[in-house]
Amino acid sequence: MVNVVFLHPDLGIGGAERAVIDAALALKSRGHTVRFVTAHHDVGHCFEETKDGTLMVTSVGDWLPRKILGRFYAFCAYLRMIYAAAYLVFFSGLKLDVVFCDQISACIPVLRLSGAKILFYCHFPDMLLTQRRSFLKRLYRAPIDWLEEKTTGMAHSVLVNSKFTAGVFRDTFKSLTHIEPEVLYPIPDFTAFDQPVEPPSEQLLPACKVIFLSINRYERKKNLSLAIRSLALLKEELSSLDDVHLVMAGGYDERVNENKEYFKELSHMTKELNLAKHVTFLRSFSDAEKRTLLKYSTCLLYTPSNEHFGIVPIEAMYMKCPVVAVRSGGPLETIAHGETGFLCEPTPKDFAAAMRKFVENGTLAEKLGKAGYERVMKKFSFVAFTSQLDNIIGQLCED
Ligand SMILES: *[C@@H]1O[C@H](CO)[C@@H](O)[C@H](O)[C@H]1NC(C)=O
Numbered sequence: 028m029v030n031v032v033f034l035h036p037d038l039g040i041g042g043a044e045r046a047v048i049d050a051a052l053a054l055k056s057r058g059h060t061v062r063f064v065t066a067h068h069d070v071g072h073c074f075e076e077t078k079d080g081t082l083m084v085t086s087v088g089d090w091l092p093r094k095i096l097g098r099f100y101a102f103c104a105y106l107r108m109i110y111a112a113a114y115l116v117f118f119s120g121l122k123l124d125v126v127f128c129d130q131i132s133a134c135i136p137v138l139r140l141s142g143a144k145i146l147f148y149c150h151f152p153d154m155l156l157t158q159r160r161s162f163l164k165r166l167y168r169a170p171i172d173w174l175e176e177k178t179t180g181m182a183h184s185v186l187v188n189s190k191f192t193a194g195v196f197r198d199t200f201k202s203l204t205h206i207e208p209e210v211l212y213p214i215p216d217f218t219a220f221d222q223p224v225e226p227p228s229e230q231l232l233p234a235c236k237v238i239f240l241s242i243n244r245y246e247r248k249k250n251l252s253l254a255i256r257s258l259a260l261l262k263e264e265l266s267s268l269d270d271v272h273l274v275m276a277g278g279y280d281e282r283v284n285e286n287k288e289y290f291k292e293l294s295h296m297t298k299e300l301n302l303a304k305h306v307t308f309l310r311s312f313s314d315a316e317k318r319t320l321l322k323y324s325t326c327l328l329y330t331p332s333n334e335h336f337g338i339v340p341i342e343a344m345y346m347k348c349p350v351v352a353v354r355s356g357g358p359l360e361t362i363a364h365g366e367t368g369f370l371c372e373p374t375p376k377d378f379a380a381a382m383r384k385f386v387e388n389g390t391l392a393e394k395l396g397k398a399g400y401e402r403v404m405k406k407f408s409f410v411a412f413t414s415q416l417d418n419i420i421g422q423l424c425e426d
């Protein structure tokens with residue numbers, strides 16, 4: 028059995044944190060010893076497993092600043108992570124076979140001093156996440172970017188969360204062609220979807236034969252208008268939309284301007300296109316409603332382009348709901364074209380053609396839905412995730 032320590036910059040609540048916690052639970056379930064060392068852990072804002080004793084967490088160096096004069100966030104984050112790494116290697120007394128280093132690679136040279144194998148989890152190259160508008164900003168980022176690339180190259184193995192990120196990794200870190208990042212998909216938490224599903228109320232889902240569903244936050248980059256324009260085209264082609272409805276469900280926060288504006292714009296567009304009676308807008312919804320929506324809809328329309336991964340299509344397939352999505356980013360990997368849904372160009376023409384198939388063929392949704400569920404179980408379940416990670420750790424320790 029292997030001693031694995033997870034080193035993390037900030038163990039709060041988010042998709043990236045969920046992924047490493049799942050990784051720790053997976054390794055623990057195979058009998059490995061796992062622990063967390065982190066620069067920040069707030070028991071008021073963290074995942075349950077990190078405070079109920081399931082996973083041991085040590086927080087070090089939280090007194091170090093997160094920013095200086097309202098700036099230099101990256102520099103401070105690096106410093107905090109290096110400090111935590113130094114603690115882990117020189118003072119913690121923990122036995123280390125593998126260190127699972129998350130997000131920040133700058134501390135890897137310190138970790139290498141321990142003799143342990145270093146596994147680096149790269150969610151996305153940090154250097155692509157910040158803008159460099161000014162010369163000073165570029166000057167500040169240049170050594171940081173250099174350091175990110177050099178230190179990433181010092182890991183024994185690199186994990187990424189999708190093939191898409193692997194491609195970005197190769198394009199960004201030009202000097203690291205010798206590293207072939209391994210893809211470890213994050214796994215959705217299906218517990219909420221295993222609860223009993225309530226039948227839909229009339230407000231949630233009108234009684235129509237074909238229901239198209241979009242689930243995405245009211246943000247422009249999600250391109251929700253594509254769903255509405257595609258429905259308009261479908262109406263033109265079929266000359267009527269009897270028994271066809273579109274539900275636009277999405278996270279919405281009254282305090283976020285973009286949410287408010289985009290929602291207004293979309294409802295306006297719906298009226299302009301004479302679709303008001305065929306479209307329902309839902310702003311924010313419960314887990315129970317989400318289950319019902321996914322179970323009783325004919326298919327999910329997933330409109331964003333270049334989404335890094337996208338968890339909603341997987342949740343939909345788990346609920347046996349086929350997915351029509353844009354042919355780019357995460358859906359290229361999650362959806363099997365023609366088998367569990369359809370991958371389309373981000374145009375109303377292509378989307379409407381896929382939607383039409385569901386209108387004209389009453390058995391298509393059921394068939395694709397079933398295949399979707401099987402695909403999720405094979406590729407995106409906790410069991411699949413655990414075997415893959417356990418193999419990665421095993422190989423790392425053999426080399
Ligand atoms: C968003 O959808 C529109 C059609 O409504 C399409 O023309 C456009 O290319 C899409 N944008 C992206 C980024 O895919």
Ligand SMILES: *[C@@H]1O[C@H](CO)[C@@H](O)[C@H](O)[C@H]1NC(C)=O
Binds near residue numbers: 388389390391394
């Ligand atoms: C409807 O879809 C099913 C499942 O893909 C397929 O087997 C069947 O041939 C289709 N029916 C028609 C009329 O296209």
